Amino acid sequence: xxxxxxxxxxxxxxxxxxxxxxxxxxxxxxxxxxxxxxxxxxxxxxxxxxxxxxxxxxxxxxxxxxxxxxxxxxxxxxxxxxxxxxxxxxxxxxxxxxxxxxxxxxxxxxxxxxxxxxxxxxxxxxxxxxxxxxxxxxxxxxxxxxxxxxxxxxxxxxxxxxxxxxxxxxxxxxxxxxxxxxxxxxxxxxxxxxxxxxxxxxxxxxxxxxxxxxxxxxxxxxxxxxxxxxxxxxxxxxxxxxxxxxxxxxxxxxxxxxxxxxxxxxxxxxxxxxxxxxxxxxxxxxxxxxxxxxxxxxxxxxxxxxxxxxxxxxxxxxxxxxxxxxxxxxxxxxxxxxxxxxxxxxxxxxxxxxxxxxxxxxxxxxxxxxxxxxxxxxxxxxxxxxxxxxxxxxxxxxxxxxxxxxxxxxxxxxxxxxxxxxxxxxxxxxxxxxxxxxxxxxxxxxxxxxxxxxxxxxxxxxxxxxxxxxxxxxxxxxxxxxxxxxxxxxxxxxxxxxxxxxxxxxxxxxxxxxxxxxxxxxx
Numbered sequence: 001x002x003x004x005x006x007x008x009x010x011x012x013x014x015x016x017x018x019x020x021x022x023x024x025x026x027x028x029x030x031x032x033x034x035x036x037x038x039x040x041x042x043x044x045x046x047x048x049x050x051x052x053x054x055x056x057x058x059x060x061x062x063x064x065x066x067x068x069x070x071x072x073x074x075x076x077x078x079x080x081x082x083x084x085x086x087x088x089x090x091x092x093x094x095x096x097x098x099x100x101x102x103x104x105x106x107x108x109x110x111x112x113x114x115x116x117x118x119x120x121x122x123x124x125x126x127x128x129x130x131x132x133x134x135x136x137x138x139x140x141x142x143x144x145x146x147x148x149x150x151x152x153x154x155x156x157x158x159x160x161x162x163x164x165x166x167x168x169x170x171x172x173x174x175x176x177x178x179x180x181x182x183x184x185x186x187x188x189x190x191x192x193x194x195x196x197x198x199x200x201x202x203x204x205x206x207x208x209x210x211x212x213x214x215x216x217x218x219x220x221x222x223x224x225x226x227x228x229x230x231x232x233x234x235x236x237x238x239x240x241x242x243x244x245x246x247x248x249x250x251x252x253x254x255x256x257x258x259x260x261x262x263x264x265x266x267x268x269x270x271x272x273x274x275x276x277x278x279x280x281x282x283x284x285x286x287x288x289x290x291x292x293x294x295x296x297x298x299x300x301x302x303x304x305x306x307x308x309x310x311x312x313x314x315x316x317x318x319x320x321x322x323x324x325x326x327x328x329x330x331x332x333x334x335x336x337x338x339x340x341x342x343x344x345x346x347x348x349x350x351x352x353x354x355x356x357x358x359x360x361x362x363x364x365x366x367x368x369x370x371x372x373x374x375x376x377x378x379x380x381x382x383x384x385x386x387x388x389x390x391x392x393x394x395x396x397x398x399x400x401x402x403x404x405x406x407x408x409x410x411x412x413x414x415x416x417x418x419x420x421x422x423x424x425x426x427x428x429x430x431x432x433x434x435x436x437x438x439x440x441x442x443x444x445x446x447x448x449x450x451x452x453x454x455x456x457x458x459x460x461x462x463x464x465x466x467x468x469x470x471x472x473x474x475x476x477x478x479x480x481x482x483x484x485x486x487x488x489x490x491x492x493x494x495x496x497x498x499x500x501x502x503x504x505x506x507x508x509x510x511x512x513x514x515x516x517x518x519x520x521x522x523x
Contacts, residue, residue, distance in 0.1 A: 156190020
């Protein structure tokens with residue numbers, strides 16, 4: 001079978017669904033690859049590069065659709081492109097079936113099967129095909145770059161001879177893939193980053209990336225498993241509390257990046273006109289939801305506007321396309337992984353197994369029938385959290401009593417350990433020879449010092465620590481060798497064991513260190 005990728009007809013779209021590298025992988029699955037002439041130029045892939053990868057370059061879109069059994073695209077097909085498809089053909093692209101019901105009907109009537117890359121279920125096995133996440137990752141990063149370009153000031157704070165420069169304050173609304181990518185880029189540039197999400201379970205992810213999670217004093221349970229890992233629509237009460245929090249934050253923020261989307265719905269309006277008016281002059285809003293109406297009330301899709309109070313609002317809908325080479329590479333890889341699942345025998349023949357959660361979830365049209373919406377996947381995207389028992393709110397007196405009880409318990413444990421240790425030393429002191437007690441004291445001090453040395457080393461220094469432990473082991477082995485010749489048989493046995501164990505540690509440490517150094521040597 002032949003798989004072809006046409007030139008994208010959507011104005012400004014620079015991505016392509018097949019790269020020379022992905023074509024080589026598709027050929028290993030048994031497919032012949034076709035590309036429309038010029039389809040990859042905006043993404044940096046020339047026709048000659050495709051020919052080198054044994055891809056047939058065809059001159060027109062019509063010829064490509066006619067020759068291809070499978071057509072891979074980025075954007076949903078236009079009506080004209082839909083009319084170029086034929087019966088038995090398979091179309092793979094972003095499709096947004098909830099918003100394109102007429103297009104589904106048209107393709108169904110033509111006998112064309114459709115796999116929507118935006119409908120790939122968010123389960124672990126399907127991550128390699130999750131094109132939405134691939135593009136959202138790029139969009140989140142690019143949003144920060146656009147914000148920095150329009151902001152006109154440093155992101156990071158600086159102290160110079162000429163004065164102090166405060167860091168920029170950035171608010172990320174929505175901590176999905178795009179939001180987390182934006183958090184990573186903004187924190188790496190040195191900004192003070194705040195992030196909000198309606199799913200409280202993402203707070204740990206946000207804080208682990210160096211951002212501050214914006215907590216809302218409102219409890220609203222939401223099952224991430226039931227929503228496939230996406231945020232669900234919020235209640236009116238929660239929304240009012242949310243907007244009130246944003247109004248409180250608006251005067252402090254220099255940059256706001258909104259990423260909130262709900263599958264199958266228009267983007268919720270989260271940043272209203274009065275919030276824009278409350279922001280400082282020179283502030284920037286990047287609305288990644290502009291294509292679905294925008295999270296900001298004043299967003300104009302595909303345009304950058306400046307408000308009366310000098311706030312820049314960027315509503316571009318082509319953030320991934322602005323990094324076309326990387327976007328095309330990632331998207332074509334998602335397509336290739338989808339084709340791998342569709343070709344179990346690697347014989348160039350498509351097998352649409354509708355019992356497979358991933359294939360069934362992504363298939364929206366098949367055999368002259370609309371199969372959208374799909375049934376819920378058998379495997380949940382996120383394991384449903386077990387309900388936690390609601391803890392009783394303690395009074396200040398009860399809290400103090402609990403703290404006092406905990407302190408007393410810890411004190412008793414410490415006293416108990418000291419008593420046991422003292423008794424052991426008394427027994428040893430009464431019956432063991434004086435020479436043994438001298439060695440015992442040295443051993444106890446060595447254990448204490450060694451523990452303090454190792455425990456207080458930063459985790460980031462664990463690799464250099466190998467050299468330190470080798471040095472300590474060398475000291476131990478020298479001391480143990482000296483003790484082997486003592487008169488006490490117990491000391492001799494302990495010294496021999498020390499020599500054995502430290503020898504293993506020293507030899508193993510040097511072997512591991514050599515292997516690690518070899519990894520960093522230039523070839």
